[in-house]
Structures are given as structure tokens and as C-alpha cells.
Amino acid sequence: MNLKDSICSPDFYRDTGFDVIRCWLKDNCLCSLNQDFFTHLSPFHKPQDITDSQVHSDEFLAAFQRKDPLPLDTIPDISTWISSLEISGFQLSPENFQQLYQILLISSVVKRFLTKMNFPLWHIHGRNLISSKSAQSEIEKVFDDGFQIKDDASPELKHLARSLIKTEGGIKETMQKVFIRAKQENWLGGDQIVLRNGRSVLPLKVSQKRKIKGIIQDQSATGQTAFVEPLEIIELNNKLTELQFDITEEKHRILRELTAFFHPMSDEIQESFNILKYLDQHFTIAKLAHHIKAIRPEINNNGHIIINKAVNPLFTFADKNAVSLNLVLKNEKILLLSGPNAGGKTVVLKSLGLYALMIQCGLFIPA
Secondary structure (H helix, E strand, O other), X not given: OOHHHOOOOHHHHHHHOHHHHHHHHXXXXXXXXXXXXXXXXXXXXOHHHHHHHHHHHHXXXXXXHOOOOOOOOOEOOOOOOXXXXXXXXXXXXXXXXXXXXXXXXXXXXXXXXXXXXXXXXXXXXXXOOOOOHHHHHHHHHHEOOOOOEOOOOOHHHHHHHHHHHHHHHHHHXXXXXXXXXXXXXXXXXXXXXXXXXXXXXXXXXXXHOOOOOEEEEEEOOOOOEEEEEEHHHHHHHHHHHHHHHHHHHHHHHHHHHHHHHHHHHHHHHHHHHHHHHHHHHHHHHHHHHHHOOOEOXXXXXXXXXXXXXXXXXXXXXXOOOOOOEEEEEOOOOOOOOOOOOOOOHHHHHHHHHHHHHHHHOOOOEOO
């Protein structure tokens, strides 16, 4: 096989079934950025590049064969904001922190797993993965399991949250008293307290809207009901709005402070993400090899093709039985196939083309 003469025609990819292989890899990778990598997977042009790819994937395939695969989880895409972490004053969102926390967890787990004994190559890469319990702890102090900011994320936020609950309770109690009175007097145009413009109001009949002193916040589409904010709770509602604003400001302050904590670690986080993305590429290749019972092929420079008991992976994907292929070409320049119609000649040719493509892409073949 002459690597300089790789066939990269889209039609050839489709006819051999290589597009199906690329699609499987795309669908089974754990980093969304690698979906594009596998969608456009194409042959290497240097034998050394193929060998380098093979040996990195082979360590993960061996782990599958030991029934102790790498415990890799979904790798979030932090590429959209990681570079901004270097900017002073930049603020990560709760969603960003959830992604960052996942990167920290995965990096720590993977780093421990990549032992020198079982993963001599990946152990070297794994040394540069971030592993920081203190960094994880800082995020855990601020967010709950659903990645909402905790009420006690700071002493000030805790105080404001308690004041908010107390104020809401005061509004509810006062409104309930006014509501009961209005119901007894038959002033109501509805059967419950409602919210209008973010404030608690009573639905009063228009003809009775002056019975309760307060501010008319809204009116029904029919004009039959006026939504009145009783005078007794205007001050409480104002306090509630003020507290909600203060809470929002305090949460932003907490996020800015937490972002600043990770500012000096931005390069380390970026490197860990890059390593995990690269690792996922080879882990996915190993996953495919394990799924189709593939082995690492040997590459030679003398043009020899030796295939023993190879099964086209497309049959494996379709869960169909297939006759294995045995083929030896050493000094021959021409492959001549003969046989009856529907005897498998086309399958042999397509399989041979598919294996050639897979090998040149650093993939393993089922033989």
C-alpha cells in the first residue's frame, strides 16, 4: 500500500462504507468538538503518523480487553469561554462553572487511572491534567447539586435570603387578611390573589375598586376586574423588590469572585481540556475496535497485503452474519476475482478498500 496514493474521493468513502465508520465514531465520541474531527477523518500521509495514532489507541483497546476501560465521561466544550478566563473582571456563568467542574472531575479521575504500568504513553500526557481538590471545593461551596447558587454561598446572601423569606411571609399574611375581608364584602372579581407587574394584587370588581385603598396595577381585558395593590403591602412589596435586586447583585459579586479564583489557573485548565479532547479521539477509536473485534494492523513498506479472517464492520453494525475474508498479495500487482453473480466479489473489493482507508486513518481492522 503506497500511502502517498491515498484515495480521498468522497465517492470512494461512500462506496466502501467508510462514511458509516466515520458516522459511528462521530456518534460515539464524548467531546462534541470531536464530532467534527471524525466527520472529516481522512488518511494520514506518513507511516509514522499512523503508527503514533495506533499505539495511543492500542493502550485504550488493551484496557477494554482487560475489562477495565477508561472511566471517561462526557467532556463539556469550554472552548467558547476558556480564553476569556484570562481577562481580568470576566465573569463565568453558572453553566460555565458546571462545565468547569465537570472538567476538574474528569481530569482528576483520568489522571489517577492512567498508571505508568497500564498506560505508559498516556501516563506521560496525564501528568499535565489538572487535579485540584481545592478548586472543586470552591465551586461546591457556591453551587448546589443542580448548579443553582446556594442561599448560604456568602454571609451577605444568606442574610438577604432570610430577609426575603420573612418579607414574602409578611406579604402573604397581610394579603390573606385583606383578601378574606374583600371576599366577605363581595368585592372580589376573582377567587385568588394574583401577581401583576411582579407584585401581589387583589382582583376587585371595577365597581368596588375604591373599597380598598391602594394602587391599581392592571385591569382585565374585559374591563370588569381591577387588580389593586393594597396600601398595607406597598411598602412590603417595595422592600421585596429591593431585596430581589440586592440578591441578584450579590450573586453577580460571588460569581466574579469565584471567577477570579480560577484566573491564575486558565492555562492549566486549557491544557487539560486539550488533553481530554485528544484522549477522547483515541478512546473512541479503541471503542470502535473493541466493538467490531478489531486488531492493530501491521504496516509494511513493500506493498504486501495479508488479511486473515477479516469481517467487514458494516455487517457487524447491521448485526448480520458474514463470511470472513482471507487474502494474501505479496508481489502481485493485480487482484483477479471470479465467481457467480452475488457471490461476494463486490464485497471483497469494497472490504479491501475500506480496510485500506481505515488503516491509513490509524483505525484498527476486524481480522
